[in-house]
Amino acid sequence: MSDNNNQWPLWEIFIRSKNGLEHRHVGSLHAADAEMAIENARDVYTRRMEGVSLWVVESKDITASNPENMGELFEPAIDKVYRHPTFYDVPDEIKHM
Amino acid sequence: MSPEINLEKAFQDRIDKGEKIEPKDWMPEKYRKTHIRQISQHAHSEVVGMLPEGNWITRAPSLKRKCALLAKVQDEAGHGLYLYSAAETLGISRDEMIEQLHSGKAKYSSIFNYPTLSWADMGAIGWLVDGAAIINQVMLTRTSFGPYARAMVRICKEESFHQRQGYEIMMVLASGTPEQKEMAQDALNRFWWPSMMMFGPRDEESTNSELSMKWKIKRKSNDELRQQFVDNSVPQAEYLGLTIPDPDLKWNEERGHYDFGDIDWNEFWQVVKGDGPCNKERMEARQNAWDNGKWVRDAAMAYAEKQSKSKSIAV
Ligand SMILES: [Fe+2]
Ligand SMILES: [Fe+2]
Numbered sequence: 001m002s003d004n005n006n007q008w009p010l011w012e013i014f015i016r017s018k019n020g021l022e023h024r025h026v027g028s029l030h031a032a033d034a035e036m037a038i039e040n041a042r043d044v045y046t047r048r049m050e051g052v053s054l055w056v057v058e059s060k061d062i063t064a065s066n067p068e069n070m071g072e073l074f075e076p077a078i079d080k081v082y083r084h085p086t087f088y089d090v091p092d093e094i095k096h097m
Numbered sequence: 098m099s100p101e102i103n104l105e106k107a108f109q110d111r112i113d114k115g116e117k118i119e120p121k122d123w124m125p126e127k128y129r130k131t132h133i134r135q136i137s138q139h140a141h142s143e144v145v146g147m148l149p150e151g152n153w154i155t156r157a158p159s160l161k162r163k164c165a166l167l168a169k170v171q172d173e174a175g176h177g178l179y180l181y182s183a184a185e186t187l188g189i190s191r192d193e194m195i196e197q198l199h200s201g202k203a204k205y206s207s208i209f210n211y212p213t214l215s216w217a218d219m220g221a222i223g224w225l226v227d228g229a230a231i232i233n234q235v236m237l238t239r240t241s242f243g244p245y246a247r248a249m250v251r252i253c254k255e256e257s258f259h260q261r262q263g264y265e266i267m268m269v270l271a272s273g274t275p276e277q278k279e280m281a282q283d284a285l286n287r288f289w290w291p292s293m294m295m296f297g298p299r300d301e302e303s304t305n306s307e308l309s310m311k312w313k314i315k316r317k318s319n320d321e322l323r324q325q326f327v328d329n330s331v332p333q334a335e336y337l338g339l340t341i342p343d344p345d346l347k348w349n350e351e352r353g354h355y356d357f358g359d360i361d362w363n364e365f366w367q368v369v370k371g372d373g374p375c376n377k378e379r380m381e382a383r384q385n386a387w388d389n390g391k392w393v394r395d396a397a398m399a400y401a402e403k404q405s406k407s408k409s410i411a412v
């Protein structure tokens with residue numbers, strides 16, 4: 001809306017809360033470059049040991065699916081119940097399955 | 098039905114089913130505007146809220162209290178940032194929000210227009226002001242707009258420390274010398290009513306309430322939240338041996354709640370409209386911080402541009 005071009009770009013922040021877990025999106029912030037984005041993310045999002053690793057990605061580099069295409073993207077999975085184990089009848093006395 | 102009405106109906110159905118709305122989803126323009134207003138004003142409150150407490154950082158009575166206060170004020174900066182980025186998902190820029198704050202177009206919570214005159218005010222603010230904020234924010238963790246709800250979850254996790262460190266300050270003062278207890282009582286006297294005002298106008302005078310409920314932005318009314326605050330605070334004050342400055346405060350057996358006296362709504366509107374004790378001072382401090390920080394923002398940007406240019410030449 002505002003056309004202030006001197007605004008620091010927006011970065012999306014991802015945190016791995018501990019080794020063994022995936023990085024998870026936590027929010028965004030402004031920074032002049034990637035290095036500053038990591039430093040700012042440390043201050044904004046990990047003041048209480050919330051993470052052991054950070055990813056920063058400039059928001060403009062993310063391509064998101066359009067919610068209006070939700071149907072065509074995700075509906076095809078709805079009627080494929082045969083992809084789930086409960087679709088198949090196996091008697092109770094069969095163990096380890 | 099026109100396509101617009103269809104969309105509105107589908108939107109309302111999603112809200113009624115308890116679904117969250119995400120930034121790229123279709124939403125009524127009023128829903129977007131209301132959120133931009135509410136979230137940005139919430140962000141401004143966090144940021145301006147640093148000023149009254151910042152006033153005491155260098156004068157904290159011990160290293161322990163100084164560390165706690167610094168950490169709390171830093172959290173409030175973080176809260177402001179979570180909220181600004183939640184508002185930005187709706188298409189307003191950070192600079193535009195800051196412009197609106199400085200021009201007076203956007204408001205912030207009136208509580209921060211009261212001065213912090215003694216160290217005991219750090220106790221009263223943590224206990225009462227953060228306490229009132231928590232009641233509001235816990236409700237907002239279930240608000241319908243996803244980024245706002247997620248910011249609230251993050252904020253609520255951090256708020257409990259704010260309230261407890263404040264209450265502990267009050268406890269130490271209230272069990273200290275008569276002068277210290279007097280300081281604590283004085284801080285309670287000054288912050289009680291402004292804290293009660295934090296929940297906003299009475300339900301019958303609150304213009305946005307109905308729509309806020311329908312869209313599940315709010316899930317409890319101003320008066321319900323205020324009652325909850327009173328019910329929480331009375332036993333806490335009793336434990337401290339301090340007196341809440343309200344002669345009408347009385348347990349109502351039938352309602353199962355405390356009755357309380359009238360808020361001075363003239364004072365409320367006067368402070369909202371800009372004539373509180375510190376409105377001018379707060380805005381000046383924000384404006385100065387923005388102006389004096391300009392060269393830093395520009396230098397960082399120039400450095401980043403230079404770095405990326407020299408990188409692309411090297412490639
Ligand atoms: Fe906060
Ligand atoms: Fe707080």
